[in-house]
Amino acid sequence: MNKKTLTLLFASAALTAAAGLPALSALHDAASGDTAAPLSAFAGSDDQQRPTMLAEDDHEDEGGGVSRAGSDDEEGECGDDDGNCGPAAAAPAPAGSVPPPQNGLFDNSTAPKVQVK
């Protein structure tokens, strides 16, 4: 075996190790239950940065009624079919998170109290 063959063997072994170790690591993570690990390459390692995937908005309004009213009030608006995520589509701030508007109807120094019975 000459020097050239040894160099080739060494190079191919190094390439295999370089490609194989990350894959092995991903497999290990998946087996341990951390299924989000492969997504981190696309959405960052922080959970807060992962894209939210909605699979609920594929039906149309019917008969002048609300479609999907109230089933998940806390979601954002970027899952809209029209893709409108601009300021106009921003969800309103819930009571208690900001002072009520100064519309002259009430004393907005006191937060409203609400309950659903």
Added chain:
Amino acid sequence: MMKSLLAALALTTALSLPTAAMARPVTLSAKLKDYGGNNAYLALYVTDKNNNYAGTLWLAGSRTRYFEHLAGWYNATGGDTSQINGITGASVGSGRTLEVTLDLKDALFDQGYTLHIDAAAENMRDSPNDVVAPLTAAGAGTPVKGRRYISSFHYSM
């Protein structure tokens, strides 16, 4: 010395009384019918004696895409969420009761103001002006019947 102290006390009392009397806690209570559908969106808003929109008191439901179904409120506001920041909560289930307590200005009562409630629920008909209730001191505690989703509404103070 005593005289000036009494005068100062009288002055501060006189100044604080009108402030205390300008607003009072008012509880708005809307009981929904058992209409059998999903949660309802409700917009509670006020018009003046000329039927012009005066402002919103509460909006139950937070997804802006559905606000257009609250037709009376939406036509008046264009769905402007800046008008409902801080006065928004979850939508209300069938058969349940929404109770909101706000410090309402005294000037709203007996001055020709009217409270409206628009209602809408998933895949059911929209109901603008489901409740229309003139705001009067004498009307406190008197139930007002709703048209479609709201069984009865009253305010107490």
